[in-house]
Amino acid sequence: MSATVPAMQIRLPRKAIGKLIATELKQAWREPVALLLGVLVPVVFLVIFGLAPAFQKNVPTTSTTYMTEYTPILIGLTLVLIALISMPIPIVMQRQSAYLRRLSTTPVAPGWLLVAQVLVNVLLAVLAIVLVVVGGVLFFHAHAPADIPGFILAALLATAAIFALGLIIAAVAPDPRIAGPAGAVLLYPLMFLAGLWTPRETMSPLMHTLSDYSPLGAAVQAMLTAVHGGIPSAQSLLVMAAYAVGFGFVAVRFFRWE
Amino acid sequence: MTAMDNRVMERQTTIGLGPPIVEVQCLHKTYGRTTAVDDVSFSVQPGEIFGILGPNGAGKTTTVECISGLRAADGGTIRVLGLDPQRDRAALRTWLGVQLQEGSLRSSLRVWETLDLFASFYPHPAETGELLDLLGLTPKREASYRSLSGGQKQRLSVALALVGNPRVAILDELTTGLDPQARRETWGLIENVRDRGVTVLLVTHFMDEAERLCDRVALIDRGRVIAMDTPTHLAEQEGGGHHMRFQPSGPFDDRLLTQLPIVNQVEHQGHRIVVSGTDDLLNAVTHTLARVGVEVREVQLESATLEDAFVRLTGRPSPSTDKEKR
Numbered sequence: 001m002s003a004t005v006p007a008m009q010i011r012l013p014r015k016a017i018g019k020l021i022a023t024e025l026k027q028a029w030r031e032p033v034a035l036l037l038g039v040l041v042p043v044v045f046l047v048i049f050g051l052a053p054a055f056q057k058n059v060p061t062t063s064t065t066y067m068t069e070y071t072p073i074l075i076g077l078t079l080v081l082i083a084l085i086s087m088p089i090p091i092v093m094q095r096q097s098a099y100l101r102r103l104s105t106t107p108v109a110p111g112w113l114l115v116a117q118v119l120v121n122v123l124l125a126v127l128a129i130v131l132v133v134v135g136g137v138l139f140f141h142a143h144a145p146a147d148i149p150g151f152i153l154a155a156l157l158a159t160a161a162i163f164a165l166g167l168i169i170a171a172v173a174p175d176p177r178i179a180g181p182a183g184a185v186l187l188y189p190l191m192f193l194a195g196l197w198t199p200r201e202t203m204s205p206l207m208h209t210l211s212d213y214s215p216l217g218a219a220v221q222a223m224l225t226a227v228h229g230g231i232p233s234a235q236s237l238l239v240m241a242a243y244a245v246g247f248g249f250v251a252v253r254f255f256r257w258e
Numbered sequence: 259m260t261a262m263d264n265r266v267m268e269r270q271t272t273i274g275l276g277p278p279i280v281e282v283q284c285l286h287k288t289y290g291r292t293t294a295v296d297d298v299s300f301s302v303q304p305g306e307i308f309g310i311l312g313p314n315g316a317g318k319t320t321t322v323e324c325i326s327g328l329r330a331a332d333g334g335t336i337r338v339l340g341l342d343p344q345r346d347r348a349a350l351r352t353w354l355g356v357q358l359q360e361g362s363l364r365s366s367l368r369v370w371e372t373l374d375l376f377a378s379f380y381p382h383p384a385e386t387g388e389l390l391d392l393l394g395l396t397p398k399r400e401a402s403y404r405s406l407s408g409g410q411k412q413r414l415s416v417a418l419a420l421v422g423n424p425r426v427a428i429l430d431e432l433t434t435g436l437d438p439q440a441r442r443e444t445w446g447l448i449e450n451v452r453d454r455g456v457t458v459l460l461v462t463h464f465m466d467e468a469e470r471l472c473d474r475v476a477l478i479d480r481g482r483v484i485a486m487d488t489p490t491h492l493a494e495q496e497g498g499g500h501h502m503r504f505q506p507s508g509p510f511d512d513r514l515l516t517q518l519p520i521v522n523q524v525e526h527q528g529h530r531i532v533v534s535g536t537d538d539l540l541n542a543v544t545h546t547l548a549r550v551g552v553e554v555r556e557v558q559l560e561s562a563t564l565e566d567a568f569v570r571l572t573g574r575p576s577p578s579t580d581k582e583k584r
Contacts, residue, residue, distance in 0.1 A: 019378040023364075023371065030366045098361025105326055105356035106422070107348065108379040 016108045020116035028120055033089075038082030038121075039128040042074045046132050049074075050140025061201070062228060068143040069199070071136050072223035076194040076216040078128040079159055083166035084183035087121045091170035092179040101258045110257060114170075118163065125159055146229030150222070154232050157240035158219030162190075164247030165215070171255040193217040212236070215243045279304045279339060279426060279457050280325065286333030287320050294320040296481030299334075302426075307448065307458040309472035309489075311465070311564075313574055317481040318461045319359055322428050325459070326356045339425055352381055355424035357415050359431045359461075365404035369395055372403060373417055380422035392450060393417050394443070409440030413447070420451060427451060430461040445471055465565040469493070475564075479572045489564045494536060496570055497562025502539040503532050507553035514550065518542055530556075 028034055049055045055066040062069070091114065094100050103110040136142030145151035165186065173179035192198070193207075194216035203211060211217030218239035222232035278301035287295040295317040302308040310318045323329040325336055327343035327350055336343050341350045363372055373390065377383035390396045393413040398406065406414065412432060419427050429448070433441040441464075448471055452458055462468055468475050469489045477485040477492070485492055494500075499522060512524045515533055520542055523534040533543055544554055 016378045019375050023367065023375050026371070027364065027366060094364075097363075098358060099363060101328070102358055102361050102363070102418075105328065105351065105354070105358070106376065106379045107351045107381075 017112060017116070020108075020113055021119060024116045024120040027090075028124065031090075034082050034086035034121055034124045037086055038078055038124055039131065041081060042078040042128055042132050043135065045074055045077065046135055046140065050136065050142075056141045064143045064227065065141045067136055067140050068227060069224065071133060071142050072220040072227075073191075073194050073196050074132045074136075075129050075155060075223065076158065076162075076219060077191060077196065078125055078132065079162040080183075080187045080190055080216070082121050082125045082128070083159075083163040084169065084186055085180070087117065087163070087166050088170035088173065088179045088183060089176045091117060092173045092176050095256060095258065096175060098258065104257065118167070122159060122163065125163075129155055143227060145223070145227045147226040147231060150226035150230075150232045154219060154222035154226055154237065154240070157222070157237055157244065158216065160244035161215040161219070161240045161247065164244050164251060167251035168247055168254070171251045174256075190214065190216050194220050213239055215240060278302055280308075280459060281337045282321070282325065282334070283336075284334035285321060285324060285331055285336065287317075287324060287329065287331050293481055295324070295331075297334075298476075298478060298481065298483050300476045300483060300486060302457060302459060304425075304457050305452065305455065306473045307452050307460055307471050309468040309475035310459065310461045310478060311463065311468050311475050311568065312478035313572055314463065316478045318463075318478055319430060321478065322430055322459060322461055326354060326428055327351070328356075352422060353425045355419035355422055355427040355456075357419040357427070357429045357432060359434075362411070363403045363414070363418075366402055368400055368402055369406070369414055370399040372414065373421055376418045377421045382423050384421050384423045386421065389417050389421060393447060407440075409436050409443070412436060412440070412444060416444070416447065416451075420456070424456060426457045426459065428459045428461075432460065432462070433464065433467060441467070465563065465568055469564045477568065477571055484571050485567070492567045493562050493564045495567075497564065497566030498570065499534055499536045499562055500539050501532055501534050501560040501562075502543055503527075503530055503558040503560070504543075504554040505530050505556045506547065507555060508551070510547060510550055510552045514546055515543060518546065 049070055050067055055070065058065055059069055094113070100110040100113070103113055133142075133145075137144045166183070169179050169182050169186075173182055193211040193214035195203075195211070198207075200208060200211055200217065200220065212221060212235070218236040222236040222240070225232045225236070280302040282301070283299050285295050285298040287293075298317065298321055300308075310321060312318050320329065324331045325338060325343060327347045330344050338350055339353055341353075343350055367375070370386065370390070373386045377386050387396075390399055393416060395410065395413055395417065398410055401410075403411070403414070412435075416429065416432070419429065432448070433444050436444065445467065448458060448460070460468070460472060472489055474486065474488055475492065476483050485496060487495070515521050515524050518535075520537045520539065521533055521535040523532075525532040525534070533539055535542075540557065540559060547554055
């Protein structure tokens, strides 16, 4: 039959993935929500806190500065701003404008676009984390983590957990006007339990336990342990891993393509 | 036979009589309790511009969504290039270009970036510079999507449907929302696309568009194909034929005309006479009356259009007249 397709190998063009990532990098530069919100805001906080004399003093109970104790909280702030605010809104807009649907008529499934977008946002989060940690140590009297692999593991698990939560917003929000407030509403309790407003040490026992089992509370706990030279507790690492897997499952299970 | 008929015949001989490139049999699709497509069958030959016409909500878009694999049919079979759009989705996507009715592209991406990105999705893409030329987008290649006019956005959308070098292109409501000038330009473009050897499946509710572009059309109403033919034949056979209006130089017996096989009706409107028939009335009427010494003056000829056929077949004003009234 002449109208049939000649036999050929159907493969995913590998250069498509590179192009998708390059496109997202350009986009991140042209519409710099993630750069301004997720990278610049934590760095500005770092500078403000870092210049305050109180933050240069040592915490009585540990032998580290207040700045050191605050660095994991700034990392948490970076993660929520990027993963809950700047990442979901464009994804929701792409679904709403049928761009995801448009992609599903091409040989490249729209899932690859999401992979590229998550990757670029993770890259920006890593950039912000490195800036906050290295900047704090170099200029603002923060102590370098004593257990660097433990610190990195804790930061990576926190990234996975918060990004998975952000993907749930991206998966189900029908409209950017819902995705935006949804991210903001989640941001406050997460940051509260991380200790942004009330340090964890001053929380009531009940709040402290809640904090231990919240994604960013566990992250701050694990990172601070690594800063002080201990190995992050299995509990805090497992809490983050469980959130990452659970949220990730929900996001994938309920993702709406149109 | 009219000049238009001749043109259609010529084109059809170049289309060839091979196996159909798109074949739809007894397509059925429901959304919950609503039947979107009841029973649709048609086949498209390689090289054709095949039009799918119908009122809003007739099931046109659902039909092409099933053909392009975006939706699974509830019943019937679909073959595109011999492939099943659901089972062979991956293979079909490299050969089928789709332009969706709604939707927009990434607003801050430039024209060439968007085209370049989509080109990277296909194993054997078209040359993007050439495509930009074909679509008249070369002067806009550095412009961001959000800065384009409606017509330019549509043309970019067509470019994306063609960038994979498809064998079949599905274009859904291509010119809706364009100004008349942009619509005419887009028509020329579609003819270019066909001339490149791409079979085009065109969904439209504009009768003039179908008349101008399509080799054949299927008229869909309430989920069923109610007529399928060339636009000319459809207009002639279903649209109420041709009308010739004239003033005779003197009286004559109506039977002279009514006995002609091509004449259906002769009507008197004051001094004027309206003859309705199926074919080239002018020659037949002029000759017949000349033989009895009657001249015809102030002749007006009207041919039934696809629009007339649409109205008669669906019992509704066509959506394009609707639009114009608004």
